[in-house]
Amino acid sequence: MxxxxxxxxxxxxxxxxxxxxxxxxxxxxxxxxxxxxxxRPSPYPLRLQRIPGMAWALLRYGIMVGKDVFLGGLQVARFTLDPKLPIHPAVIAIPSGAEAELATALSAHTITLSPGAVVIEIGEQGMMYTHTLDVTMPDEAYFKMQRQRRDLLTRILPSPPT
Amino acid sequence: MDAILQIIAIFAVISGAAFSILGLLGVIRMPDVYTRLHATGKVGVFGVVFLLIAAIVWLPAGRGKALMLILFLLLAGPVTAHALASAAYRTGIPFARPIRDDLEHLASAPLNDADTPSA
Structure with a gap:
C-alpha cells in the first residue's frame, strides 16, 4: 500500500x-x-491477483457515479430554471450497510458529489442522513443504489488486515 | 484535428459557463441554505470542472495541472458541501418546506459524545 x-x-x-x-x-x-x-498509511495488503477485479469494479463505480452526477445535474438545472421551483426537499436516512468506515465515508462522498443530495450527518451504524432536493422515489430505490455502491466499494478497497 | 479539439473546447466552455450561471441562479432562487448548497456546492463545481476540461483540450502545457485541479475539486467539493450542511444543521438553521425529516429525532439529543459538554 x-x-x-x-x-x-x-x-x-x-x-x-x-x-x-x-x-x-x-x-x-x-x-x-x-x-x-x-x-503513515495503514498497511493494507494489496494482492496482485485482486487488481484486475478492483480495476473492473473501479470502472463500473466511475460509470455509476458519472451517470448519477449527469442525471442529478440535469435535474437540479431543471428545478433551477422552472418558474414554479418544483422541489420536494426532505432528509432521508440511508443505511450505508458497509462494515468499514472508509466505505461509509466514500459512499457519503459519492452521494454528496451527485447534484441533488447532500449527506448532513452520519449517525450510528453508518446511517447517512441525506438532504435531497426531490423525494419522488420510494426509500427502497435509495437503499438499492446504496447497496450497489457498497458492493462495488467493498471490491475496490483493499481488505483490512485480520 | 485542431478543429475537433476546438469544438470540444468550445462545448466545454459553454457547458462550464452554463453550469456556473445555473449555480448562481440556484443561490438566488432556492429557499434555504441546504437547497442552495445543491446549487453552489456541486453545480458550481461542475462549472469550473468543464472550464478546466476546456483548458486541458486547448492548452496542452497545462494538462497535468488542470487534471489535478479537477481531481482536487471533485474530492474537496462534496466535503465542503457536507461541512456547511452539517454546520448549518448543528447551529439550528431550519429546513424550508421539508416533506420529511428523518434527522428530527436527533435534534434534541447530542449527535455524539464530543458534543456533550464535560462537567
Whole structure:
C-alpha cells in the first residue's frame, strides 16, 4: 500500500510541476517518500491477483457515479430554471450497510458529489442522513443504489488486515 | 484535428459557463441554505470542472495541472458541501418546506459524545 501511495504522490507532483528533468524526478520522489513517512498509511495488503477485479469494479463505480452526477445535474438545472421551483426537499436516512468506515465515508462522498443530495450527518451504524432536493422515489430505490455502491466499494478497497 | 479539439473546447466552455450561471441562479432562487448548497456546492463545481476540461483540450502545457485541479475539486467539493450542511444543521438553521425529516429525532439529543459538554 505504501509503495502505491509513494507512486501516486510522485505522479501528482510530476503532473503539477509538468517537468520531467532528472532533478525534478528526484525531488518529487523525495517529497513522496517524506509525505508517506509523515502520513503513515495503514498497511493494507494489496494482492496482485485482486487488481484486475478492483480495476473492473473501479470502472463500473466511475460509470455509476458519472451517470448519477449527469442525471442529478440535469435535474437540479431543471428545478433551477422552472418558474414554479418544483422541489420536494426532505432528509432521508440511508443505511450505508458497509462494515468499514472508509466505505461509509466514500459512499457519503459519492452521494454528496451527485447534484441533488447532500449527506448532513452520519449517525450510528453508518446511517447517512441525506438532504435531497426531490423525494419522488420510494426509500427502497435509495437503499438499492446504496447497496450497489457498497458492493462495488467493498471490491475496490483493499481488505483490512485480520 | 485542431478543429475537433476546438469544438470540444468550445462545448466545454459553454457547458462550464452554463453550469456556473445555473449555480448562481440556484443561490438566488432556492429557499434555504441546504437547497442552495445543491446549487453552489456541486453545480458550481461542475462549472469550473468543464472550464478546466476546456483548458486541458486547448492548452496542452497545462494538462497535468488542470487534471489535478479537477481531481482536487471533485474530492474537496462534496466535503465542503457536507461541512456547511452539517454546520448549518448543528447551529439550528431550519429546513424550508421539508416533506420529511428523518434527522428530527436527533435534534434534541447530542449527535455524539464530543458534543456533550464535560462537567
Amino acid at each position: 505504501q509503495l502505491w501511495m509513494i507512486f501516486g504522490l510522485w505522479l501528482v507532483y510530476l503532473a503539477l510541476t509538468s517537468n520531467l528533468e532528472f532533478s525534478n524526478l528526484v525531488v518529487g520522489l523525495l517529497i513522496a517518500l517524506g509525505l508517506t513517512a509523515l502520513l
